[in-house]
Amino acid sequence: MIQLLFKRLTIAIPTLIxxxxxxxxxxxxxxxxPFTNERALPPEIEQKINETYDLDKPIIHQFGIYLxxxxxxxxxxSYKYKDFTVNELIASGFPVSxxxxxxxxxxxxxxxxxxGIIAAIKKNTAIDYAVMGVSLVGICVPSFVLAPILSLxxxxxxxxxxxxxxxxxxxxxxxxxxxxxxxxxxxxxxxMMRASTIETLNSDFIKTARSKGLPKNRIIRKHVIRASILPxxxxxxxxxxxxxxxxxxxxxxxxxxxIGRYFVVGALQRDYTLxxxxxxxxxxxxxxxxxxxxxxxxxxxxxVKINDE
Amino acid sequence: xNNILEVKNLNVKFDTTQGEVTAVNNISFNIKKGECIxxxxxxxxxxxxxxxxxxxxxxxxxKATGEVIFNNLNLLDLNERELTKIRGxxxxxxxxxxxxxxxxxxxxxxxxxxxxxxxDKKSKSESTKKAKEVLDKVRLPRxxxxxxxxxxxxxxxxxxxxxxxxxxxxxxxxxxxxxPTTALDVTTQKDILKIFSDLQKEKITIALITHxxxxxxxxxxxxxxxxxxxxVEKGKTNKVLVTPEHDYTKHLLSCVPEWLK
Amino acid sequence: MMNNDKNEKLIKKALSVKxxxxxxxxxxxxxxxxxxxxxxxxxxxxxxxxxxxxxxLKFDFYETDWNSIYLPPDFESGHYFGTxxxxxxxxxxxxxxxxxxxxxxxxxxxxxxxxGVTYGTISGFFGGKLDITMxxxxxxxxxxxxLIFVIILMVIxxxxxxxxxxxxxxxxxxxxxxxxxxxxxxxxEKEFIEASRSLGQSSVFIIxxxxxxNLAGTIIVYITLMVPSVxxxxxxxxxxGLGVQEPLTSWGVLISEGSRDxxxxxxxxxxxxxxxxxxxxxLNFIGDGLRDALDPKDY
Numbered sequence: 119m120i121q122l123l124f125k126r127l128t129i130a131i132p133t134l135i136x137x138x139x140x141x142x143x144x145x146x147x148x149x150x151x152p153f154t155n156e157r158a159l160p161p162e163i164e165q166k167i168n169e170t171y172d173l174d175k176p177i178i179h180q181f182g183i184y185l186x187x188x189x190x191x192x193x194x195x196s197y198k199y200k201d202f203t204v205n206e207l208i209a210s211g212f213p214v215s216x217x218x219x220x221x222x223x224x225x226x227x228x229x230x231x232x233x234g235i236i237a238a239i240k241k242n243t244a245i246d247y248a249v250m251g252v253s254l255v256g257i258c259v260p261s262f263v264l265a266p267i268l269s270l271x272x273x274x275x276x277x278x279x280x281x282x283x284x285x286x287x288x289x290x291x292x293x294x295x296x297x298x299x300x301x302x303x304x305x306x307x308x309x310m311m312r313a314s315t316i317e318t319l320n321s322d323f324i325k326t327a328r329s330k331g332l333p334k335n336r337i338i339r340k341h342v343i344r345a346s347i348l349p350x351x352x353x354x355x356x357x358x359x360x361x362x363x364x365x366x367x368x369x370x371x372x373x374x375x376x377i378g379r380y381f382v383v384g385a386l387q388r389d390y391t392l393x394x395x396x397x398x399x400x401x402x403x404x405x406x407x408x409x410x411x412x413x414x415x416x417x418x419x420x421x422v423k424i425n426d427e
Numbered sequence: 428x429n430n431i432l433e434v435k436n437l438n439v440k441f442d443t444t445q446g447e448v449t450a451v452n453n454i455s456f457n458i459k460k461g462e463c464i465x466x467x468x469x470x471x472x473x474x475x476x477x478x479x480x481x482x483x484x485x486x487x488x489x490k491a492t493g494e495v496i497f498n499n500l501n502l503l504d505l506n507e508r509e510l511t512k513i514r515g516x517x518x519x520x521x522x523x524x525x526x527x528x529x530x531x532x533x534x535x536x537x538x539x540x541x542x543x544x545x546x547d548k549k550s551k552s553e554s555t556k557k558a559k560e561v562l563d564k565v566r567l568p569r570x571x572x573x574x575x576x577x578x579x580x581x582x583x584x585x586x587x588x589x590x591x592x593x594x595x596x597x598x599x600x601x602x603x604x605x606x607p608t609t610a611l612d613v614t615t616q617k618d619i620l621k622i623f624s625d626l627q628k629e630k631i632t633i634a635l636i637t638h639x640x641x642x643x644x645x646x647x648x649x650x651x652x653x654x655x656x657x658x659v660e661k662g663k664t665n666k667v668l669v670t671p672e673h674d675y676t677k678h679l680l681s682c683v684p685e686w687l688k
Numbered sequence: 689m690m691n692n693d694k695n696e697k698l699i700k701k702a703l704s705v706k707x708x709x710x711x712x713x714x715x716x717x718x719x720x721x722x723x724x725x726x727x728x729x730x731x732x733x734x735x736x737x738x739x740x741x742x743x744x745l746k747f748d749f750y751e752t753d754w755n756s757i758y759l760p761p762d763f764e765s766g767h768y769f770g771t772x773x774x775x776x777x778x779x780x781x782x783x784x785x786x787x788x789x790x791x792x793x794x795x796x797x798x799x800x801x802x803x804g805v806t807y808g809t810i811s812g813f814f815g816g817k818l819d820i821t822m823x824x825x826x827x828x829x830x831x832x833x834x835l836i837f838v839i840i841l842m843v844i845x846x847x848x849x850x851x852x853x854x855x856x857x858x859x860x861x862x863x864x865x866x867x868x869x870x871x872x873x874x875x876x877e878k879e880f881i882e883a884s885r886s887l888g889q890s891s892v893f894i895i896x897x898x899x900x901x902n903l904a905g906t907i908i909v910y911i912t913l914m915v916p917s918v919x920x921x922x923x924x925x926x927x928x929g930l931g932v933q934e935p936l937t938s939w940g941v942l943i944s945e946g947s948r949d950x951x952x953x954x955x956x957x958x959x960x961x962x963x964x965x966x967x968x969x970x971l972n973f974i975g976d977g978l979r980d981a982l983d984p985k986d987y
Contacts (some may be wrong), residue, residue, distance in 0.1 A: 321527065322522060322524055322527040322528045323527060323528055323529055323530045323531070325484065325522065325528070326520075326522060326528045326529065326530075326590070326593070327530065328484055328511075328514070329482065329484060329514055329515060329519075329520035329522070330514065330515035330541070330542050330545075330593065331510075331511045331512060331513065331514030331515030331516055331542075331545070331546060332511070332515065332541065332542075332545055333511060333545065334511075336541070336545065340530075340533070340541075341530050341533070344532050345530070345531065345532060418532070419531070419532060420531065420532055420577045420579070421531055421577070421579045
């Protein structure tokens with residue numbers, strides 16, 4: 119296990135550095151710097167600004183400074199929100215985004231797997247079709263279509279749920295955003311789980327289990343679930359990436375003060391440090407998740423040896 | 428009443444996209460207590476489907492009609508719940524491919540003990556004791572180590588012996604072995620057949636399905652030959668193999684190399 | 689002798705069975721599948737409408753009419769789907785939007801396919817260290833939130849429509865590369881490749897003539913499944929204001945405008961949404977149908 123962790127880290131760190139470099143140079147490539155949209159400034163002031171933000175140094179030097187600061191956890195000052203550092207901005211949005219994201223991951227995994235297994239066991243019955251129908255909705259109705267519609271129905275017409283704002287993390291404010299965010303992933307995961315479970319149910323070892331005369335519940339609990347869930351573990355990281363992407367839209371639609379919002383604003387205003395900072399945060403989270411899914415795989419599948427690739 | 432199993436007019440049909448296919452066509456036979464009966468035939472002769480239908484593990488699109496009398500009940504009349512009580516307890520099954528027939532993520536010990544825990548309501552420790560006895564019976568070494576291992580750590584021969592062991596956990600009245608040696612290499616086959624011989628000597632009733640005549644010649648008392656869903660010949664092994672009556676049997680036997688007979 | 693007669697009968701029987709080519713068999717199965725058939729029909733209708741529809745309508749998509757803002761759907765005025773806040777006819781805008789969304793869907797997907805197939809076949813065919821490195825890169829990229837990448841690209845290079853195609857395509861190729869590589873590896877192991885090699889044919893030739901045609905089925909299936917996600921990606925961008933620019937419009941833009949006004953003008957959200965959902969659903973059904981048709985498993 120330690121070996122696995124070590125191996126992953128040795129890949130993760132260079133990857134992170136590459137991503138930081140990528141974002142850094144990409145942003146610098148963009149025509150115009152962070153201050154070109156504002157009124158022309160007298161040269162002395164411009165020079166002072168360049169000095170403060172290190173913009174006058176050769177680009178490699180800038181990168182070096184940025185890299186070392188970043189690895190120490192200092193993401194630098196925001197170019198646009200002049201009184202704040204990127205760290206502060208991210209920290210303010212973090213609780214919102216993490217609550218949203220975590221709830222969505224858990225909901226997607228739990229519901230997705232549950233629905234998938236049920237659909238597989240009751241294959242080709244009304245329940246199967248119902249589950250697959252819901253899943254179809256999740257795939258074909260993008261979140262930015264679904265979210266407003268759900269808001270309309272539950273928020274405006276039925277008056278049950280608030281349609282925007284964070285409300286200090288009240289659970290009512292979370293319901294619509296989390297559901298709109300999770301539905302596409304629930305759809306995908308339930309399909310994968312259904313296909314995987316069907317394949318497991320048709321396999322030889324389940325035939326053996328049936329021939330042992332074990333009750334159906336036992337077979338499903340002890341034999342089927344663990345064997346079927348393996349492909350889902352591989353999907354964990356892409357699923358999270360999908361949720362991160364979706365959260366940007368959802369935060370926008372529901373007016374949630376999370377990190378996604380800062381990202382979009384930063385992108386539109388060429389706030390280099392802010393955008394890089396958010397990007398690095400997301401990338402790190404994802405790498406952490408890849409690590410977790412590797413560990414899960416080793417735990418759940420005894421056939422996977424730790425130094426297997 | 429010394430027949431363990433009486434099959435009367437068994438028909439097995441499958442509903443496929445190309446229409447209805449008859450796999451087993453009105454067959455009847457008996458299995459006596461303590462005998463080892465061999466069921467031979469080519470692939471597709473219906474021999475496997477016969478026994479799958481007896482234990483109720485046909486695919487969803489299959490339907491069996493007729494009478495299968497076991498324990499004074501017609502198995503075909505029972506519902507799934509009642510059948511699960513009989514499977515694994517009174518009827519043990521051994522499948523063909525040991526490489527895929529064991530659950531990959533469960534320890535060997537658990538795969539054995541769960542049978543008697545659920546059927547005989549034994550405790551974990553009693554079950555484990557029985558598991559070790561059974562593994563000994565199938566001639567497996569280092570049993571205490573073995574029960575903690577996972578299937579992928581074992582060879583095909585060992586896994587097949589474990590399968591046999593599983594079928595023995597509840598002292599079944601009948602064991603059905605579907606091509607138990609087909610997926611194994613010749614030396615391992617011999618070892619497995621030895622185990623069947625042992626079981627036969629203990630007067631455990633066995634139905635051995637295979638297309639390998641050599642296997643049957645070694646272990647079975649009586650033989651049933653099937654072709655295209657029907658029984659073409661049945662009788663004592665020695666008699667059928669030496670003096671076959673039906674054309675198909677003759678044809679089947681002619682495929683066996685001379686020096687094996 | 690009995691044997692000869694029996695043989696003759698068998699031979700006659702074998703000769704009388706008419707073979708069906710893989711493609712025609714697959715096509716028949718596709719058509720028989722009701723879901724994919726309806727998908728094909730609906731998709732064709734929407735495509736035809738998007739291309740030719742505007743010529744039959746009396747409004748232009750950029751035509752504003754300050755006397756007719758926020759009109760609900762209404763036959764008489766000719767605004768069958770109503771108007772938006774600028775008095776522009778919704779139906780014609782939806783059809784124009786359709787042109788854009790569908791075009792982006794197709795072109796960006798083609799870009800992905802091109803990159804993905806090239807990458808995947810090279811990686812799978814040559815194997816070894818090259819393969820490991822290439823797949824490592826894909827693994828890392830795969831876990832990146834693609835939207836963020838695209839946003840960054842869009843910000844840097846401006847909101848050029850052609851760039852949009854490239855940017856989206858350049859992000860979606862990963863899945864295709866992975867699948868193609870897996871398939872290449874299993875095809876590579878087949879004997880006819882060995883035969884080809886022993887005839888002295890070059891690697892490039894083998895890839896082009898033998899491997900890629902065998903990949904065709906898989907590629908087609910994945911195309912139908914990628915187009916929806918490309919359309920969604922473009923819509924995401926447009927929704928955030930980072931995609932297509934005025935006066936061009938796409939379904940994403942329309943839905944974005946519609947959701948802002950949904951309380952007072954529900955039609956502005958529902959109709960574009962409906963078109964988008966129908967298109968996505970059709971593509972998914974067709975994709976599922978194709979997958980079943982080319983590799984039938986009775987599920």
